[in-house]
Amino acid sequence: MKSLLLAIAIVITAGFNIKAAAPGKVKVYLFIQTRCPCIYSHKETFGKLLKTYRNQVEFTAVFSDSKDSDKDIQELMRDLGWKMPYVRDTGHRLLMRLHPRVSTDVVLLDAGKVLYKGAIDDGPSNMGMVKHFYLQDALEACLQHLPVPVPSAPGKGCLL
Template sequence: MKTKLITLLLGIFALSSSVHAQNGLAIGSALPKATIKMKDVSGKVVCLDDAKESNGLLVMFSCNTCPYVIKNQQRTKDICEYAKSKNIGVIILNANEGNRANEDSFASMKEYAKAQNYKWFYAVDSNNDLADAFGANRTPECFLFDKNGKLVYHGAIDDSPSDETKVSRHHLQEAMNETLADKPVTVKETRSVGCVIKRKG
């Protein structure tokens, strides 16, 4: 019964996300609003430029409680660690302003980052400034920028967000590998599946 309920809830979240158009940044776009200041779980105030490293930047919109975020927890950590090992900076942004007084509060973010052993930035996207600039609508949703600050990939971590056992292509890692090899990214955009970012109002 519990398994059926979880499956039903995941289906509802996926359906909710599908009604929001995939209207993010166009491939080739420059890193937007890189100087906007955000509070990281460390207590530091940071911007996207602080997270960027010599080979680029991975920006991921996420949160603490979305079932799809939870199902992708290990995959999130693995790809972020992979990025860092390749000198690609990482910043995860929580833009759930509509849930900031509850499970996506700054205090809850700190607890979540500690529990997940994050070794990269996890910051508050106040007023959805960056989610709006990126056109991000879901959690998780990924944007990969190359060493020149140009968007080369937008979408999901892999081709099976709801079931890790059925993954056949690791979209984000493949995009990183191709970018690092100075090759065009084969699959530039995929559909992000997850909860809708909870904006104010």
């Protein structure tokens, strides 16, 4: 019976190879697609967040488009200059669970609870000038155990 359960677990997790997060660690999932250029609008902002919070937050890029190959994904991550793990969510488990709307949307979770969902920042709505650093503000609040100021903001990206 144990073997059977183990086999089922392996099959279920085969298409969803996510590393186990440290218990209680804050997580950020970033939904992107290799064929959608919109993420480049957040290259600087998100890149800074990766560096600033890498010890406190577990960042994961999520690719849910089955057309995204590992080669394309690695090329994109290299081009963005981001060092972060990624998962291929081809079974759409994370997509169905977290309901991001567009690629470039992020979801911030603390102990499994969604604290923020949506745009990284509002640069794409302001000709590139960022007026609201939504994710950064949410992370700061979360790490200080304060209420997240804005729980969601519409992102600009490719439909997921």
